[in-house]
Amino acid sequence: MNPYLRLLTFLIPLLLQGISPLFSKDGYKLWLQYHPLESPQKVQRLMGAIRVEGDSPTLAILKKELQLAANGFFDENHPLAFDYQEESARLIISKRSPQRWDPADKGSLGREGFRLLQNDAGAIWIAADTDIGLLYGTFKWLQLMQAGQSIPAAGFHSEPKIQRRILNHWDNLNRTVERGYAGASIWNWHRLPDHIDQQYHDYARANASIGINGTVVTNVNANALVLTPEYLEKAAALADVFRPYGITLYLTARFSAPMELGRLPTADPLDPEVQEWWKKKAEEIYQYIPDFGGFLVKADSEGQPGPHNYQRSQADGANLLADALKPHGGIVMWRAFVYSEDTPDDRAKQAYQEFQPYDGSFRDNVIVQVKNGAIDFQPREPFHPLFGAMPQTPLMMEFQITQEYLGQATHHVFLPSLYTEVLQSDTYVNGPGSTVSKVIDGSLHGYSLTAMAGVANIGTDRNWTGHHFHQANWFGYGRLAWDPQTSPETIADEWLRLTFTNAPEFIKPVKKMMLQSHEMAVNYMTPLGLHHIMAWSHHYGPGPWVTDRHRDDWTATYYHKASENGVGFDRTASGSNALEQYAPELQEKWGNLQQIPEKYLLWFHHVRWDHPLKSGRTLWDEMALRYQKGVDEARENVATWQNLQSHVDEERHAHVLSFLKIQAKEAVWWKDACLLYFQQFAQSPLPDGVEPPEKNLEYFMGIRHRYVPGN
Template identity: 55%
Template sequence: MKYIQWGKWLFLILLTATNVRADDGYRLWLKYDLLKDVAKRQAYARSAQFIVVSGNSPVLKTAATELQAGLQGLTGKSVPIIANAGNRTGGIVLTVGADANLVDDGYRISKKGAAGNLIISGKTANGVLYGAFALLRKMQMLEPIETLSLTSNPRIRYRLLNHWDNANGTIERGYAGESLWKWYALPETIDPRYQDYARANASLGINGTVVNNVNATARFLTNEYLEKVAALAKAFRPYGIRVYLSIYFPAPKTIGGLSTADPLDPQVRKWWADKTKEIYKLIPDFGGFLVKANSEGEPGPQDYGRSHADGANMLAEALAPYDGIVMWRAFVYKADPNGDRFKAAHEEFMPYDGKFDKKVIVQVKNGPIDFQPREPFSPLFGAMTKTPLSVEFQITQEYLGFATHLVYEAPIFKECLEADTYVKGKGSTVAKVIDGSLHQYSMSAIAGVANTGSDRNWTGHPLAQANWYAFGRLAWDHTLTSEAIAGEWVKQTLTKEPQAVERITDMLMRSREIYVNYNTPLGLSRPWTGVHFAPEPWQNKSSRPDWTAIYYHRADSVGLGFDRTAKGSNALAQYAPEVRKMWGNPATCPLPYLLWFHHVPWTQKLSTGRTLWDELCTRFYTGADSVKWMQQQWAQVKPAVDPVLFADVAGRLETQHKEAIWWRDAWVLYLQPFARQPIPAPFKKPERSLEDVKRLVDIYQLR
């Protein structure tokens, strides 16, 4: 019996040894493992012999403990936290104080004297916390800190994640398991994961989170659920993160017992004022409300003949005594068979520009449709000049292959942020609109629809963690490049081996364009499907026209694409003249946006020298083939990354290749009868028929 027991333990020891490098992805980019570079490790240890904390705030204490844990992990040395340095040098001092060069969340890292202490300072404790994480990031990437001098201010004030999480634990458009929030166990049980979530966000400078779905239920405004939300707020507070709530506009009727939810009704206004007071009593640092109203069936002020401004301003009035804001979403469109959904948000909101309360930010999706693989920037960014606007990005991959396909989203975010609206002449970028600098607004915000879930690695696809990371880094500083952010993430999360870093960064940087090529090239608008992923360009039946595929791509015997020039829907008129000129002529329109704005003949010669049909085929086929290239790149980094993580990503890339061919075949087989052109050499006709592909889609939607 003893020998059997010993054999069992020996097996477990050997199993542990063989998996000593196993990485389940839980630690994200916060991996403070002992550095292999001995010289760097010793240099960091000399500069971090102790930590001094000047202050007692919970956030400042968090900064100290996070710094202590990180330093001990990276250097292997125990680092004490003390109250006063005295004459000691070679340590790190955390301090809060006035600094004319810093905004509230900004930080400064500087060395005091040649052999002095490293000072991390901020106007607020939050700033010091962000500075502590920034220092650890520098060390993770093996950058020198001995003479570090760095001042960093966030360019945007409110940097939020929007969780589309439901009370039943599901996540709308979530592909990484169930909700992080265990509503059934709150407020009594606080999952340790809540703190780890807060740590990850604070390390990026994210300072707010909307915990529930924009398709909201009034249940979250009941005392039962407000106590649960208050428990989350308590868990997040030491990391400088405020909670926000999505609200259900008719709540005064559904849970308040009123006969109306009319925003101009005095009883309704009082109900919201009382409810807001109740919230702040439970959550003193509550951030405010996010609202989806009169959109996709959600009720709103228009049900009572009132405007979006009426609804938003009522909530702003309720928030007036407190430090909270209203984020009113501009994702609003009607089921108009003769209209163009592209134009809807502009038509809905422009009449109210300048009529919103000073506590209101209008939250605009990056593009005019709905988080497509590639969209032109929303025309609202160049039109609403009297109202602060926030940009809403989607980090979760609703139209980007869910958690199966590798798509690094920083280029999507940057494409929008760097787009020039020309609203005040050249250089009037979307980034300058939303950070408030273009129109001199003090209130600015950016939101990302979160891709987190209950999966152990948080995001389903291990490499999708890079999208959460990229959003946070760009929310802090939108001037950072996609490539620099990718390199940071790879070094902190996967490997520091130079060739592997270069290969993985290259994969990430090319992944979005590869996906677009086999999915929606040349501005080909995305078909609508119930699952938002399966290829279904033939889909033409729905309760409303803009929920069909043919509404978007407009394929016919003449050509392909949606004419949005003056000869078509004239959506281009919503942009500045300089933008209209750039996109208005099919001969000069950049190819990525061509089919967004023009119905192009199949035989039209493009700037590539190919006809529209031949160029589409080239992109469909080379896009699918490029997934093979990603597989080859990934195979070459195998020795440098964790074996468990390697196998996970390798499997997903194999699935991605199959599904890329599926998309390619669906489009080519569907469009060819319209184009009446052969598939150009050297590409081969798909081995399956269109009916075969349709059956695959039917099976997929049964999942």
């Protein structure tokens, strides 16, 4: 058959069914789908008479966004005009002036805030003090329209609670991504600065739509080359793309750069030549990027050089760079993920010991970036003890959006549930109600500099994040960085409506699936406070047997300490006493076996296998049943998604279904491997209701995964 005829025989049936293979929904549009509205008439009337006041690159982006939305909302090419007179305009987008604003609202909206209003005649006004505020307000209005929601009668007012809302890319200059599970790095340094890929614009647009205003485009395990003129020119090209979207570019700084690039004999932060080198380097960077945000630094950790090399403090190291950046308005984000070359008595105590004694010693343009927990982005950790412990030093939150320890690319885990659990934890440092969120938004201690970072899960996969549902974690991080009080329920509902459909018969079961997914994953991986029992190095799959490596605190046995006498890490006064780093109220509660929330039980206590829990079951039986519960729920998710095929396009439905099946399969792998391992110490049978493993422990211990992405 003629190849053209063969193509037509394939295309015609699809076109007759209303399906276009050329415009399939592959996930690239993220939550900016702009699918046709159920009742477009009202929005069509508004978008038929628009006035956008002003002219700037940001406002040009705003107009383009309105045009994209109109074409999608009305399922047709729907050209818009933006120059209606105010009297005839139905949608007015303008910076505020005293003559055009509610007299009762005299306060500033700041650089990024906005307000949506609807007058008695039904006209909509998007108002802000800046063009960036107008862009944020326009995105919000379009999202409300897509979700079928109206502007409240009193108007909608929004300002970010966190000043700097940043993505951290662990991307290397060779386009590999550390802990990246969605393909290669989107930054093609080889082609920069002369070729600007369309994906850079699409990336900036997506971030602006959820209020992210900063990006660190290089790995915290830094390469000093990025500070050379060759790469600064490339970075400047990216900064030029990001600027109209309100996004500031940051870079990672390798502490030893003065030696590697400047040929100095030392990188000692108190050495005058080193200080002068960083001063000149900062001046050079700002010549390329006038609005450069500053440095993110990982030092004295996992082989990265730092002030420890010269018997200096973390404050000495951070202040060196802060002094160089200060004249230009830049900041230093100095990571608290620091631990010594020697294995400590308890890794969980290290960051507190390194930083808390130096509270108040850091320059005012330094902010210490603290992971949500004291170990390393585990499926569940208590909040980091540094939160609340440094009232004179701004602290920022570091969440991991990429799922290093949570099934990586294929496991569906809705992370805003994890983030909110941490953000709403009470530190008690100023009495009840001293939540972590109040620490990082500055309200608890009066910080003048506030920030939140998320380790990005973005790559060159067509859908950006590998798993379609991992887009919700990027989206949810942005929403919580804007306002840490936003509920996971609100985020899940909004993302589903923007990404798929407003149909309640779809929203209700999938939202339930999302909101339960974090607890489900904790159950089939690390229930009851178990932690860091993943496979060696790549962290893909279970490895509770991992032991005898060159660092004890990189092994599983260091953390679970399983024996015939019980399991768990004793962090009370009878053990490492890491509990001492928390407020007295938490020491009393978490130090008591009867009062501690069971989700943290084995994090703080070594517990007998026959210890009775609140359910009345022994620790062993409860652990086994939690593992089984996680498996059962993973299987239920497969069935739930299968039944929703009529609500989702074929491509995305099939893709998600295949990943949910992988998750259910690997949940069984986790359950069987972990229970077989721990059973040899518990010396008890599996309780009723727990499926017996089909393989033996030796089988699971013999599994070797090679070339795991992101390693």
